[in-house]
Amino acid sequence: MADVLTRPTDPTGPTGPTGASGSGTTTRPAVDPRVRRARRRTTRTAWVLRVVAVGYVLALVALPVASVVQHTFADGLAPVWDVLTSEDFLAALRLTTVVAGIAVVLNTVFGVGTGYLLVRYRFWGRRFLSAVIDLPISISPIVVGVALILVYGTYGWFGGALEDAGLRVIFALPGMVLATVLVSLPLVLREVVPTLEEAGIEQEQAAQSLGANAWQRFWRVTLPTIKWALAYGVALSLARSLGEFGAVRVVSGSVAGESQTLTLYVNDSYQEFGPDAQRQAFAAAFVLMAVAVVLIVVIAALRPKEEKA
Amino acid sequence: MTSPTRGLGRTPSRLAAALAAASLLAVAGCSSSSDDNASGTGGGGGDKTIDLVGFAVIQAAYDELAKGFAATDEGEGVKVKGSFGASGAQSRAVIAGQDADLVALSLTPDVTNIADAGLVPEDWDADEHKGIVSDSVVVLAVRKGNPKNITGWDDIVQPGVGIVTADPGTSGAAKWNLLGAYTHGLGENKDKAAGEEFLGKFVKNVVSWNDSGRTATDAFVKGTGDVLISYENEAIAARAAGVELDYVVPETTFLIENPAAVTTSASQAAKDFLEFVKSEEGQKILISKGFRSPYGVQPTEDVEGANDPANPFPDAKIWTVEDLGGWSVVNDELFDKENGLVTKLRGA
Amino acid sequence: MSLLTQDRAAPSAFRRGRRPGELTPGAGLGLGVGVLWLSLLVLLPVAAIVSSAFEDGFAGFWAAVTDAEALAAIRFTVGASLLVTAVNAVVGTLIAWVLVRDRFPGKRVLEVVIDIPFALPTIVAGLVLITLYGPTSPFGVNLVGTRAGVVLALLFVTLPFVVRSVQPVLIDADREVEQAAASLGASGYTIFRRVILPTVLPAVVSGSALSFARALGEFGSVILISANLIGKTQVSSSYILKMIESQDEVAAASVATLLLVVAVVVTVVLDVVQRKAARRG
Secondary structure, three states: OOOOOOOOOOOOOOOOOOOOOOOOOOOOOOOOHHHHHHHHHHHHHHHHHHHHHHHHHHHHHHHHHHHHHHHHOOOHHHHHHHHOOOHHHHHHHHHHHHHHHHHHHHHHHHHHHHHHHHHHHOOOOHHHHHHHHHHHHHHOHHHHHHHHHHOOOOOOOOOHHHOOOOOOOOOOOHHHHHHHHOOHHHHHHHHHHHHHHHOOOOHHOOOOOOOOOOOHHHHHHHHHHHHHHHHHHHHHHHHHHOOOOOOHHHOOOOOOOOOHHHHHHHHHHHOOOOHHHHHHHHHHHHHHHHHHHHHHHHHHHOOOOHOOO | OOOOHHHOOOHHHHHHHHHHHHHHHHHHHHHHHHOOOOOOOOOOOOEEEEEEEEEHHHHHHHHHHHHHHOOOOOOOOOOOEEEEEEEHHHHHHOOOOOOOOOOOOOOOOHHHHHHHOOOHHHHOOOOOOOOOOEEEEEEEEEEEOOOOOOOOOHOOOOOOOOEEEOOOOHHHHHHHHHHHHHHHHOOOOHHHHHHHHHHHHHHHHEEEEEEHHHHHHHHHHHHOOEEEEEEHHHHHHHOOOOEEEEEEOOEEEEEEEEEEOOOOOHHHHHHHHHHHHHOHHHHHHHHOOOEEOOOOOOOOOOOOOOOOOOOOOOOOEEEOOOHOOHHHHHHHHHHOOOOOOOHHHHHH | OOOOOOOOOOOOOOOOOOOOOOOHHHHHHHHHHHHHHHHHHHHHHHHHHHHHHHHHHHHHHHHHHOOOOHHHHHHHHHHHHEEEEEEEEOOHHHHHHHHOOOOOHHHHHHHHHHHHHHHHHHHHHHHHHHHHHHOOOOOOOOOOHHHHHHHHHHHHHHHHHHHHHHHHHHHHOOOHHHHHHHOOOOOHHHHHHHHHHHHHHHHHHEEEEEEEEHHHOOOHHHHHHHHHOOOOOOOOOHHHHHHOOOHHHHHHHHHHHHHHHHHHHHHHHHHHHHHHHHHHH
């Protein structure tokens, strides 16, 4: 029930029946009939809004997700388990975890370090830097992949030289890591910066005046301050990295068992014939979905609950 | 002011967060502890792995071939790691650096390009079959029961018939399909004007140009279009896998010839594997997957999925690339990106 | 959408004798490393895209983006993204309102469900949608190969942006103004239009910018349901992929550059609008 007007602050209205809008609470101060009328109108509107909101989310998200779960387990648990223990799936899982793990670590280090610099210092190009960091999120993942190929591919700007030095980027792990790092670049930084800004510098200054060096200040003062925002950013970054598809599709050869991430596994399996392949696709999709939901729950737990304010 | 106390009083959620983090780390831990390396600087993973780069449609066939090879002496303990995708795209990927010991592509030019880049020996096609390891023909796949009553090429250029095919920019299958249509139009007299006219009508009816032969099949199966132009072996494999479609081998069709070659950095295992593919046993496996054999090996068992499993490869008037003057002529006239006939017709 | 909301007088640095906010050598080194990392990762690749687009001069770029197939893809993508953004602006605000101001059993579940599209891999999102709205749909609704299907996929992946952008603003909003308006006899609609809307408008706008940018470049969730019908449901990202696989780098880079420009322009415009709205509100 909408509670836009549940805090009646007007004590001077004429007395009237309490709880007129069916709020269900027992003791209520007298409410101005105009407010009551407005409240009743709002209640009906509130119902409409609620139905629309819930219905929309249901039809768009909840039902399709439920249907995938149902589809995955249509033949029971055993076939799904077979897929989840198959070699190709496990290799894909391994690869995805490694790539996402490295990407998250890199982005966390970058996010915290650069975030700190952006907030605590002033230097020329600060705004430009922050705009550049925000850029990858607006770029299509396909374009991210193409851009990486143009620079690090065999015929790219640096690719030839790198390969001569023995480092292959595209069609290999480094390329996939780079692609994943790019698409989730600002996520940790974005979460950490507002907290750092809010926290202000007083505690750090106090620590300094007590003789702490930069590292101690960072480790003992700054980090604990931002730890929840950091965890939130890491969870977001992890979700994004695990789920990356488009950019990795462009830079990886998708060799099953070797350079095929879980998302590529889902795609490749889906495009094969036969019930086995479809089952593979759905089983892998289910795993990814389950991980995503777990991460969301973690993220929701970490999101500051300001509604109580 | 920030509250470092943000986390206080929500122990259950923190516990959940910690548990989730721990379980994810555990997965990462036990997975990265096992040996895994996907960053290559050269060919595959040593003598016992073969990096196969193939076109999309042959995946199931090469899975079987790998199993068959592993059962032989030379193939014992050898693992085949396959990357499958649109033939043209795969060809370019290998040139751009993707690891490959064996390339099995849809048409000869895709391998020739790799040879020109120095990654495949120049004499890869010096054998009597010019490096071709499997054949097929272009067929018209329709919905089960053939509701639109399609019996041949002329039926599919009628108004209201949606054609699903692949895109010649990326796919080898696409080129074979277009050649099938073109040669039907050419007819007995090799009338180029008639061929162009027919091809024009064909292009107009195309509703879906897909990335590869496989994605074309996938699009058709998932509901797009009325007729799918594809390889005979693809239609057979789909039916064998339970997909509900029928296919028609038209009166005149085109011979699809798929080459395979080892790369210059290939291991002995890869060379042995290629020999296996060309051997009678290998050819029999390919036949069981719906391919025709360029080596003249005949089917000895029923081929599951074929229209008539006992007689899976019916005759037809089959054109070949040679009839049109070879690939360089065909590529220039039909598929050139600027001036090719297909480009012009699609732009019209 | 700028990361830095405060630009006030800088906090002090940590070394005696330095001006406030001035970089220490250590910080300078860290900044250098960060800038190098960013260059290798973002600036160089973006530069490569733009330079590749103009490899054949402006004529080459122009020819690439006015190619019939490219134009159709761009037009469709931009159109669909605008439509989706408009829908999200309205529905997202509505949902945020319900989440903040309403109370009913299962609201917590709704919150989690709304976040699913953000955390879900795009290809899985595509699979999810095609299962319910594709050929195997239990409702008999087959949206494969239709523009509606593509729009549906875009709505799916952009759902959380406006909602999550508006929510904190609504949470922080001061209810007393609304109550005052109500007690003065304003109708619900008037309260919404005069009090609530100006408050949330900046958030709606910034969430819409995110939604638009995301929809413009979306690939994974769209690729399955669109069936890539040229001139009908082919999206720009798919066209770019095809061009790069056909080794037509100029075409791929040109369309990519165009999309980049569109995204930047819209983002800047919306940023200006948002700031104006914030100032007025």
